[in-house]
Amino acid sequence: MSNKKDGRGPLVVLEDLDLYYESKRGLFKEPFRVGAAVDINLSINSGEVLAIVGESGCGKTTLGNVIIGMLKPTKGTIYFNGQDVYKMNKEAYKEFRSSVQLVQQDSYAALNPVKTLRSSLCGPILHKKIADNRKQAQEMVHEALDMVGISHEELDKYPHELSGGQRQRIIMARAILMKPKLIVADEPVSMIDVSLRISILNLMSKLNQELGIAFVYITHDFGTARYIARDGNIGIMYLGKIVEYGNVQDVLEHPAHPYLQALLTAVPIPDPTIAKKKTSLPLKSFDMPSVAAPPPGCRFNPRCPYATEICEKEEPVFTLHGSNYCACHNIDEIPDWSLRKDI
Amino acid sequence: MKENIVEIRDLTVQFKKPRGCLKAANNVDFDLRDGCVTALVGESGSGKSTLAFTLLNIVNTSGEILNGEVLYKGKDILKLEGEELRKFRWKDISMIFQSAQSSLNPLMTVQQHFWETYLAHNPKAREEDVIPRFRQLLADTRLDPDRVLKLYPHELSGGMKQRVMIAFSMLLEPRVIILDEPTTALDVITQDYIFTILDNIHKKTNITMLLLTHDIGVVAKVADRIAVMYAGKIVEVGDIFTVFKDTAHPYSHGLITSAPSLLDRDEIKEPITGTPPDLVELPSGCAFHPRCKFATEVCTKEVPQLIEVAEDHLAACHHVGCLRKEAQADE
Amino acid sequence: MNRLLNSIKDFFKVIFRNRQASIGFFILLFFVLMGTIGASITPLDMTVNFEKRFQMPTFQHPLGTDYVGRDVFAQVIHGSRDVLTLGLICGIIALGLGIIMGAVAAFVGGYVDTVLSFIINVSLTIPAFPMMLILAVAFNVQNVWAAGFILAVVSWGGVARVIRGQILSLRYADYIIASRIMGLKNYYIIIKEILPNTVSLLAVQFIGLFQSGISSSMGLMMLGVLTYRPTNWGVMLNLALQNTGIAYNPKGLIYFLTPIICLGLLQLGCIFFSSGVDQALNPRLRTE
Numbered sequence: 022m023s024n025k026k027d028g029r030g031p032l033v034v035l036e037d038l039d040l041y042y043e044s045k046r047g048l049f050k051e052p053f054r055v056g057a058a059v060d061i062n063l064s065i066n067s068g069e070v071l072a073i074v075g076e077s078g079c080g081k082t083t084l085g086n087v088i089i090g091m092l093k094p095t096k097g098t099i100y101f102n103g104q105d106v107y108k109m110n111k112e113a114y115k116e117f118r119s120s121v122q123l124v125q126q127d128s129y130a131a132l133n134p135v136k137t138l139r140s141s142l143c144g145p146i147l148h149k150k151i152a153d154n155r156k157q158a159q160e161m162v163h164e165a166l167d168m169v170g171i172s173h174e175e176l177d178k179y180p181h182e183l184s185g186g187q188r189q190r191i192i193m194a195r196a197i198l199m200k201p202k203l204i205v206a207d208e209p210v211s212m213i214d215v216s217l218r219i220s221i222l223n224l225m226s227k228l229n230q231e232l233g234i235a236f237v238y239i240t241h242d243f244g245t246a247r248y249i250a251r252d253g254n255i256g257i258m259y260l261g262k263i264v265e266y267g268n269v270q271d272v273l274e275h276p277a278h279p280y281l282q283a284l285l286t287a288v289p290i291p292d293p294t295i296a297k298k299k300t301s302l303p304l305k306s307f308d309m310p311s312v313a314a315p316p317p318g319c320r321f322n323p324r325c326p327y328a329t330e331i332c333e334k335e336e337p338v339f340t341l342h343g344s345n346y347c348a349c350h351n352i353d354e355i356p357d358w359s360l361r362k363d364i
Numbered sequence: 365m366k367e368n369i370v371e372i373r374d375l376t377v378q379f380k381k382p383r384g385c386l387k388a389a390n391n392v393d394f395d396l397r398d399g400c401v402t403a404l405v406g407e408s409g410s411g412k413s414t415l416a417f418t419l420l421n422i423v424n425t426s427g428e429i430l431n432g433e434v435l436y437k438g439k440d441i442l443k444l445e446g447e448e449l450r451k452f453r454w455k456d457i458s459m460i461f462q463s464a465q466s467s468l469n470p471l472m473t474v475q476q477h478f479w480e481t482y483l484a485h486n487p488k489a490r491e492e493d494v495i496p497r498f499r500q501l502l503a504d505t506r507l508d509p510d511r512v513l514k515l516y517p518h519e520l521s522g523g524m525k526q527r528v529m530i531a532f533s534m535l536l537e538p539r540v541i542i543l544d545e546p547t548t549a550l551d552v553i554t555q556d557y558i559f560t561i562l563d564n565i566h567k568k569t570n571i572t573m574l575l576l577t578h579d580i581g582v583v584a585k586v587a588d589r590i591a592v593m594y595a596g597k598i599v600e601v602g603d604i605f606t607v608f609k610d611t612a613h614p615y616s617h618g619l620i621t622s623a624p625s626l627l628d629r630d631e632i633k634e635p636i637t638g639t640p641p642d643l644v645e646l647p648s649g650c651a652f653h654p655r656c657k658f659a660t661e662v663c664t665k666e667v668p669q670l671i672e673v674a675e676d677h678l679a680a681c682h683h684v685g686c687l688r689k690e691a692q693a694d695e
Numbered sequence: 696m697n698r699l700l701n702s703i704k705d706f707f708k709v710i711f712r713n714r715q716a717s718i719g720f721f722i723l724l725f726f727v728l729m730g731t732i733g734a735s736i737t738p739l740d741m742t743v744n745f746e747k748r749f750q751m752p753t754f755q756h757p758l759g760t761d762y763v764g765r766d767v768f769a770q771v772i773h774g775s776r777d778v779l780t781l782g783l784i785c786g787i788i789a790l791g792l793g794i795i796m797g798a799v800a801a802f803v804g805g806y807v808d809t810v811l812s813f814i815i816n817v818s819l820t821i822p823a824f825p826m827m828l829i830l831a832v833a834f835n836v837q838n839v840w841a842a843g844f845i846l847a848v849v850s851w852g853g854v855a856r857v858i859r860g861q862i863l864s865l866r867y868a869d870y871i872i873a874s875r876i877m878g879l880k881n882y883y884i885i886i887k888e889i890l891p892n893t894v895s896l897l898a899v900q901f902i903g904l905f906q907s908g909i910s911s912s913m914g915l916m917m918l919g920v921l922t923y924r925p926t927n928w929g930v931m932l933n934l935a936l937q938n939t940g941i942a943y944n945p946k947g948l949i950y951f952l953t954p955i956i957c958l959g960l961l962q963l964g965c966i967f968f969s970s971g972v973d974q975a976l977n978p979r980l981r982t983e
Binding site: 118127134 | 870
Binding site for chain 1: 407408521523551552553554555556557578579580581582583584585587604605608615618619620622623624625626627628629632633634635636637639640
């Protein structure tokens with residue numbers, strides 16, 4: 022599913038990628054394998070915003086860690102600028118290390134609590150020789166702070182002296198100092214006060230548009246996903262697999278996969294006239310199976326109201342359906358579903 | 365109009381911090397209507413949890429209630445002591461916490477939890493007489509009683525734990541139940557399920573609910589009434605449809621409009637500017653004035669009082685009409 | 696330089712805000728001054744003079760004299776230098792050993808970790824005091840370095856375990872992961888990111904080692920297995936026990952009690968001071 026519609030080449034490509042966590046169970050038993058991310062094919066263009074949405078335990082954070090190169094996939098390849106990340110030479114790997122940055126969920130844990138922000142920001146760029154001397158480092162840090170909207174006086178503070186929103190901005194500043202081409206943001210606003218969330222999302226959009234940084238936005242929240250990736254793509258994960266992928270507007274307006282339809286039905290809309298309309302979820306069971314023992318065949322089949330015999334036996338293949346990619350055997354039999362059907 | 369089951373009058377709760385005093389509730393007047401689902405909305409540190417805890421007469425060790433009363437059916441809860449207070453809690457008002465995990469004892473089965481609490485309030489009860497009731501409560505939350513009663517907390521999934529907590533909170537047939545961010549840790553599908561269960565319970569028992577949350581989507585879906593709290597004060601209260609349609613306070617307006625909705629196609633939202641207030645050193649006058657685009661001189665000097673802006677709709681703002689005027693100008 | 700000065704200022708601001716810690720600080724300061732300036736201005740005369748034995752306090756002998764007529768005051772002051780040096784040496788060696796063992800175990804991991812953890816646990820299981828007794832007797836200690844070394848050899852285990860635990864828990868801290876993603880080198884991460892987080896912990900551990908080193912050395916000296924200098928408080932205690940008759944001889948009471956009270960005060964000072972050190976070195980607790 023490479024996406025070359027605007028002529029920008031893919032920045033990061035994940036090809037037939039599997040990641041299994043193994044836990045040893047004594048000397049003689051087979052190790053226990055959990056497929057946290059399976060059969061992943063994904064490409065991220067430069068300057069693109071991709072939202073990865075799924076419930077807890079679906080493997081979205083694992084996928085994020087694979088993209089930034091912190092988790093080595095069990096199988097498959099990850100390409101950066103066309104080169105295999107795990108086979109590239111030292112120079113290229115160094116470039117990759119700077120080009121792909123992470124913004125984590127917990128802004129307090131992501132900053133060293135015993136260091137001032139000045140030393141947390143200046144230290145890395147001096148160490149990596151992105152800045153030649155203290156003065157230049159200082160200037161670069163000031164420039165980055167202006168970009169993220171934090172005043173220079175805050176630099177001599179410690180992380181706990183700032184609010185969550187300010188800290189998340191500092192972390193964005195730290196990331197852009199590395200001159201990245203891609204930032205993976207793992208639930209960056211879920212721990213931030215609601216009144217500040219939009220401003221952080223707007224900041225990410227600004228970095229995307231002004232600096233051309235691509236974003237992978239990992240979340241469980243469809244509202245913010247749609248907001249941040251309004252011109253980009255979205256991938257929905259369920260039990261370690263991507264079940265639907267495509268342009269955000271297309272996917273959310275006309276979801277094809279029964280799981281996504283159920284999920285979207287459950288999302289509360291912040292408007293009482295719409296939200297109070299009673300709709301029952303198109304689901305057979307509410308409990309998510311364990312990712313450690315996914316059901317055979319289509320992983321969604323025990324909960325799917327449209328499941329047939331084939332769903333219990335064969336894993337569906339990811340195919341183009343209309344404008345979206347979707348992994349479902351009965352895609353043509355599933356009734357049309359629209360986000361606005363109740364309105 | 366329905367009667368008030370709980371009335372909070374002029375309540376001030378203060379916490380002593382090394383830097384100074386923190387007023388988590390600042391001369392708060394707040395009512396709970398009988399049989400209504402009221403959502404108390406506010407950010408972390410707005411004082412909504414403190415306010416909810418005073419309904420059970422629980423105040424953290426470093427906190428102290430300076431003045432005010434909390435009337436439950438006309439009786440001041442804050443004056444209850446000892447045995448009376450113990451009997452009141454859970455029997456009249458019960459609570460569901462955000463982290464069901466930490467409110468269950470890991471060494472007790474679900475049945476033991478139910479039985480111990482029941483016994484504490486009904487010393488003459490016999491276990492075999494009340495087990496059918498436990499089973500009914502669990503069945504109401506769509507759990508399988510045969511299985512769940514024997515389980516220990518760690519054997520339950522997150523959604524199941526929260527359902528057990530709901531059943532547990534209904535044990536003594538309280539008239540009021542406080543839900544403190546009951547689904548924040550859960551996924552949307554489980555969240556939807558939990559609220560369906562709560563809705564059924566509400567229909568069956570006509571229980572009064574106080575829902576603490578910061579999720580505007582959840583509020584819109586579940587609540588009949590909404591109260592918005594900012595910096596230890598209620599800034600707006602009213603019927604959910606009225607408040608959403610004709611918001612009077614700029615802070616509630618910001619909260620409601622800046623919540624990203626699944627339905628929004630691609631408009632850019634305007635964030636609430638500034639940062640949440642420091643509760644130890646509150647801004648003078650209206651605490652929201654440094655973040656408010658309508659703020660004038662009077663806002664920096666005088667604390668606005670909750671006044672009726674329409675029928676069953678109160679707001680604490682010096683410039684109540686501004687938002688309406690702005691909306692008209694836009695059209 | 697300016698920043699260092701500022702952090703020292705901050706450190707004492709917090710210490711002085713905490714009453715307990717400031718009392719501890721002044722007790723420790725008192726003993727340090729005693730061991731440095733006090734010892735160099737007080738003359739020590741260890742010649743035996745039986746005519747002046749067991750004198751009560753006078754202006755000339757503020758704490759009286761011992762069983763052979765020597766000034767107790769001068770002995771205690773000179774002893775404090777010895778006691779503090781011993782505590783410092785024990786603290787430094789044990790801390791060094793503990794850091795090395797703990798850090799290597801945590802950073803290298805795998806089999807190295809298994810082996811080192813085993814050694815650490817063994818050193819924690821062996822009862823420290825009897826072990827010290829055996830070592831002291833076996834090596835016939837003659838100077839303060841050797842004594843410090845023996846004390847350190849049995850007391851580094853706790854430090855190693857704490858350091859290992861701290862590093863293991865920091866290894867997956869979000870900000871360490873962020874540093875790895877930024878491509879920072881391992882040495883930078885260890886020195887600039889992890890070590891600063893262990894400073895307060897190490898300071899508290901060091902005071903603990905200092906304190907326990909002093910009390911166990913006094914114990915060894917009192918038992919007479921570590922006697923290399925007569926003025927050490929422990930040796931004083933040993934001599935007082937053997938030569939004065941303690942409770943049966945009220946005249947020897949001051950001689951006997953002086954080192955005990957000094958030891959007690961010093962221990963108290965350490966405990967009080969360390970209660971504020973963690974807060975003073977941790978920026979988060981500092982500004983609360």
